[in-house]
Amino acid sequence: MTGVLSKLALAAAIAAACIGARGAGLPLAGDLLYALPPEPMVRRALEALPQLRIGAMNNELASAEQSKLNAGPHEWLVRAGASQRRVAGEQRYREQEFGLERGVRWFGKADQDRAIGEKGITLAEAQRADVWHESCRTLMQDWYAALRAQATLQRLTEQHALVQQLKSVAERRVKAGDSPALEVMQADTELRRSEALVEQARQDVAQAVTLLSTTYQQLPVPQPDRLPEPQRAQDAMPERVARITQDNHELELAQTEAQLYGLKARRAASERMPDPTIAVRATRERDGQERTLGLMLSIPLPGQLRSSEAAAATVRARMADERVTQVRNKVQLDAQRAVSEERHSYQIWTSLRAVAEQSARQAQLMERAYQSGESSLADALLGRRQALDAALAAQTAQITALASSARVQLDAHALWSVD
Structure with missing residues (x-):
């Protein structure tokens, strides 16, 4: 019985410390003070x-x-294409096109x-x-x-x-x-x-x-x-x-x-203000007789x-x-x-x-x-x-x-x- 009373007194002291300075005090002993189950x-x-x-x-x-x-x-987008050009009285030409584009967040x-x-x-x-x-x-x-x-x-x-x-x-x-x-x-x-x-x-x-x-x-x-x-x-x-x-x-x-x-x-x-899309475009035309490399910028029109x-x-x-x-x-x-x-x-x-x-x-x-x-x-x-x-x-x-x-x-x- 004496042990129980001493525990209750200790719990009451802990409670007073916690109530007075909760930030620095220990958690209340809920099982001793309020008949709750042990905190663990x-x-x-x-x-x-x-x-x-x-x-x-x-x-x-x-x-x-x-x-x-x-x-x-936004994600990277890769474009690739192949085509064949026909010119009257001339031979056929193979052509290729490559592109790499991505949207960019701005502002x-x-x-x-x-x-x-x-x-x-x-x-x-x-x-x-x-x-x-x-x-x-x-x-x-x-x-x-x-x-x-x-x-x-x-x-x-x-x-x-x-x-x-x-x-x-x-x-x-x-x-x-x-x-x-x-x-x-x-x-x-x-x-x-x-x-x-x-x-x-x-x-x-x-x-x-x-x-x-x-x-x-x-x-x-x-x-x-x-x-x-x-x-x-x-x-x-x-x-x-x-x-x-x-x-x-x-x-x-x-x-x-x-x-x-x-x-x-x-x-x-x-x-x-919509995000722009920046693209790099490269083409190979007339079996490589013509080559192009360009930069493109596209912006949606807001609605x-x-x-x-x-x-x-x-x-x-x-x-x-x-x-x-x-x-x-x-x-x-x-x-x-x-x-x-x-x-x-x-x-x-x-x-x-x-x-x-x-x-x-x-x-x-x-x-x-x-x-x-x-x-x-x-x-x-x-x-x-x-x-x-x-x-x-x-x-x-x-x-x-x-x-x-x-x-x-x-x-x-x-x-x-x-x-």
Whole structure:
């Protein structure tokens, strides 16, 4: 027990250091502070998810796209031809023609393509970071849902055992003639109700554990034993909100997309001036009696198509800028909601914990009064049911408070960071 307390104290110290200076601090010990699985297991489970593997492939795809943009759209073109010339009253002549041509990007188009390729790499990394963060959120939700189900089953099992004890007491009192037979029926009814609740809780646990084991094969089964106590947030709400909004994957992704669309819009605008094609041409005529060597330059005449594509790219860039504003507002609201939920969930847990302790004492007094013949079984069963409801509500609030705190740390990149 002393070892566990020392670990919790060490984890709390680590948490304080990370919250005060996240850039220089160590990652939070989520398994000790928030009843989460150990971080190495979490990382292995996340890396095995299909969406994260697709994210790694997306990085490879962005590298290939970058290579394509660096190479450019133009290729060398070789032309060769042979013909035969017939002149009246003269002999026939064999003639050959050779050509080598290639389009050339000008007016800084090659530099623009390289910038687009580099931004594509940045976008792929931002997409992978965003997918990682969303996967962490989903894992947390599934984990805490399973933890709540396990806690509910544990409480209902304890309640079922207590109801069995009360039924045994009622049977002894009825046999001794101290209570009416109706009390045995009341106890049996409550016992059957308790059995049904336990069975439903077992089903909920089985479904939650199956979801975890199927989706995250590296994770253990969550256990509600020795849940850590939630900690009150020490920093002011604006500071915690700022830590979330200043380094947010969703906002960074939207900003990177807007920057990429801006680069593409400028690239489309530069296409209004078409690329020239430079060609070298050599001919051999009249069996070599005449030879020519020339240089040719050809430029397409721009039309409405290029102007329309440039206008469409500009509109897409403006739309991406508007999405940045939309995402920024969403991130701000989500951060405020997460920090507010953390504070309120802590207050709710402290209140419900006091209620649960008082209800437990009342239930114990009612059971003793019933065993001594000072109250009825119905009063004892009612007190026990109220104590169960209060204990279950307090433990659920405790798990909710832990989940809210873990969510804030996750969004602030102090827990399970992709880097």
